[in-house]
Amino acid sequence: MSKRTVVPFGPQHPVLPEPVHLDLVLEDETVVNAIPRIGYVHRGLEKLVEKRDYTQFVYVTERICGICSFGHSLGYSECVEKLMGIEITDRAAYLRVIFHELSRMHSHLLWLGLLADGFGFEALFMHAWRLRETVLDIFEEVTGGRVIFSACDVGGFRQEVSNETLAGIVAKLERLRDEYRTIAKTLLEDSSVKSRMVGVGHISTDKALELSMVGPFARASNVATDERLNGIGAYGDLAAFEPVLSDGGDCYARCDVRVREVLQSIDIISELVDKIPDGEVMVPVKGSPEDGAQAMTTLEQPRGQAFYYSKGNGTKNLARMRVRTPTSQNIAGMVAALSNVELADVPMVILTIDPCISCTER
Template sequence: MGKATIIPFGPQHPVLPEPLHLDLVVEDEKVVEAIPQIGFVHRGLEKLVETRDYNQFIYVAERICGICAFGHSYGYAETVERLMGVEVPERAQYLRVIWHELSRVHSHILWLGLAADAFGYESLFMHCWRLRERVLDIFEKTTGGRVIFSVVKVGGVVRDIDAAQLAEIIRVLEGIKQDYKQIMDAFLKDSSVMNRTVGVGYLSFEDATNLSMVGPFARASNVPYDVRSLGIGAYGSLSDFEPIVDAQGDCYARMKVRALEVLQSIDIIEEMIARIPSGDIAVAVKGSPADGAEAACVVEQPRGECYYYARGNGSKNLERMRMRTPTSQNLAGMVKALEGCDLADVNMVILTIDPCISCTER
């Protein structure tokens, strides 16, 4: 056993797309302990509810994170609607789910690309990001934005997707599916990929439940928890939904869960488009949330369960807005998974929890 050495990792590091600092305590090449330090991205945006009214804050909410931007505006709007007792038209609920699942497709493909980059498979990274551009093209055609859409409002959505565009989405997704299957084979069957990921960064079912992990990170440790199976909003009308789980609990399992979830999301979008009802896309929302009224909501973001809480004070501004984002949950499991891994695998383990630091710190 060698002497313990501390290696600082981040916040600016080639493999880290986002600023996170870790003090890695290593003995020889094995990581004994990882001590995270966060706060590089903290903006303090929850406090902005005091100066922005509940309609304006939706644009702040969606800038919590640029990858799951739609999910945050969706979760915030849903919470405020519960707070004020607003019934959202069914078509708007379906449209929200379509955009939300499209965000998951783009987020997971983006992540697969970053994972490929982390284990040194540059061409696969490029292929993933090329495929992702086609999802962004759908966003651009239907909302006008590539990253931030500003398409949700309290009471519904701002824009409709007409029948021709819906048919176009189906056509594009079919094309993506064909190309995606090839990429997925590279991730799940390539022996060099398996050498880097199988057995690395193991997290047991007990640890995952004790540390209350969420999202694909938990599902890869066999925790069958997915908010979508609760059937909130239009998810309730899905004919069938089973969370994708894997029992292995290693980096490979996390990759596999996300890889399969892309196909699952595409299926959900196709089902939603086939069943979408006609009608209004928004209702007018008047008045302010009542003093002391409280509401909460959970949304399955690409990275896992995100919890929203809001309290009104009788004015246009909310008294309190609180989000608990998936990565702030998952950091505890990441530290656990890092213990005992090789120094060279650290980047792989960090990436497989799909950290979103700007969500975490807000």
């Protein structure tokens, strides 16, 4: 009979840029159970709607998470627009999707770097982050900010981005595509990288459905869930959209899905820049949400489906604002993926879920 031990993991841990605590119950070297404990980053943002009105709150939603910053302002704006029946212009809808896909690229490149760092491939980490700077440069050039850039607002997109600038962005991304392929090749074909990921932390399709998993984590277990399929906004104007899937279900499959999603994002951006209509980018926003009105929307964030709910009370302040982030939905999946892995593989499994604790706790 092997002995059971509990190993505390985090909140301060070299592989985690963010604090989360896990009690890992081990039998010898194998994890039999993992109990998550959160609350280190909880700020209580949802209560801030009482103090900030619905236009000011855009800035707060951006700061739910610095990685998915644009996505959160987009999801919140869409939700409030639905609540108040504000129709934004087509150009604004296109710009939003273009910048949302750029954010996805920045988030995935960041993640690829962290993953490489996680298995001790420092050079690959540096290269992934070097490429990521291309995307951040685009943000800085257009909006002035690198990670939090307040471009999205209730009623549209805060600034006009000229067609020349957009063409320049596509040209930059095309150059990035070639360099990115080299990194992707190393990640997906290097034998030592593979040996860390193949077969580790496996989740089957049925299990993924049972645990309501979302995002690349679910798609790597061959669950075709992607909110972009709903075709809301400019996503509906894409000629075709197929979610990136893999049937591996292990760490390698999750890496594979994200690696391919970066290329998919470049394709989406190029297509939308070709099709973008001319026109205004902001519509005037007046009045307050009606008392008792409520709206729910979802959005495909880099980490998966995010959910937004808002409820009006007749004043400028919302009665309730709710954000459900992809990671909160994936915690059950993370715990499942951790059971029966070796202690040394725990960081890999946690990283491939791409947890965003700051999002989760708000």
